[in-house]
Amino acid sequence: MTPMKEDYLKIIFELGGASEKVSNKQIAISLNIAAGSVTEMINKMVEEGLVNHEPYAGISLTDSGRKRAVTLVRKHRLWETFLVEKLNFALPDLDVEAERLEHETSEKLANAMDDALGHPKRCPHGGTIPDRNGNFASESHLILNEVKDGETVTVARFIDNHDLLTYLGDIKLDIGDKLKVNKHDPFEGPVLVTNLTDKQDLTIGYKAAHYIFVE
Structure with missing residues (x-):
């Protein structure tokens, strides 16, 4: 399987495609790829039995696609956790290294890392880590951009x-912060929020607001 298809499997999983349908637009924004290119790749993955695609409804993982995605996500997020906890890597630097390492990681090594790390449930940027049997905790798929004005x-x-995590570090937005959504600027403008945890007003770009999951 090509690295690009693996990236698609992982992002569809991350967007919630293991249990619900995600849109072509969500995938395009998350991978920073043109919508037409996403459609072309999804059609290929449908032919290979990795995803289901219902026009005007969305895209979801098949059982085969889900199994492959869970394996990839598990190895990737275990490496991210290892790099932070054992080697003190900064959050924005994790993805590139974990991307390289996951492809060379056997199940035996993944299980050994899992044991050494104490069976972590979440990676450093909040994503669930599947266990060795493919089970994983539920997680929110609500993105900041979909939260209504006035809600907390x-x-x-x-x-x-990488760019997102660098940006979030610059504006000091962390997992666990409470946000009050004040306003969505029109025409794909930014989301204006108040970080109630840090007592700071923030302007979060349209694309970045698609990358932040809240509950």
Whole structure:
């Protein structure tokens, strides 16, 4: 399987495609790829039995696609956790290293890391880590951009993206922070929020708001 298809499997899983349908637009924004390219790749993955695609409804993982995605996500997030806890890596630097390492990681090594780390349930950016039997805790798939004005939410996790994590570090947005959504600017403008934890007003870009999951 090509690295690009693996990236698609992982992002569909991260967006909630193991249990519900995700849109072409969500995948395109998350991978920073044109919608037409996403459609082309999804059609190939449908032919290979990795995803289901219902027009106007969305995309979800098949049993085969889900199994492959869980394996990839588990190895990737175990490495991220190891890099932070044992080697003191910064959050924005994790994805590239974990991406390289996951492809060379056997199940035996993944299980050994899991044991050494004490069976972590979440990776450093909040994503669930499947166990060795493929089971994983539920997680929120509500993105910040979908929260209505006036509502208060808690930051649950971030998409694993170097530029995003660097940006969130700069504005000091952390997992567990409570946010009050004040306003969505029109025409794909930013989301204006108040970080109630740090007592700071923040302006979060349209794309970044698609990468932040809240509950």
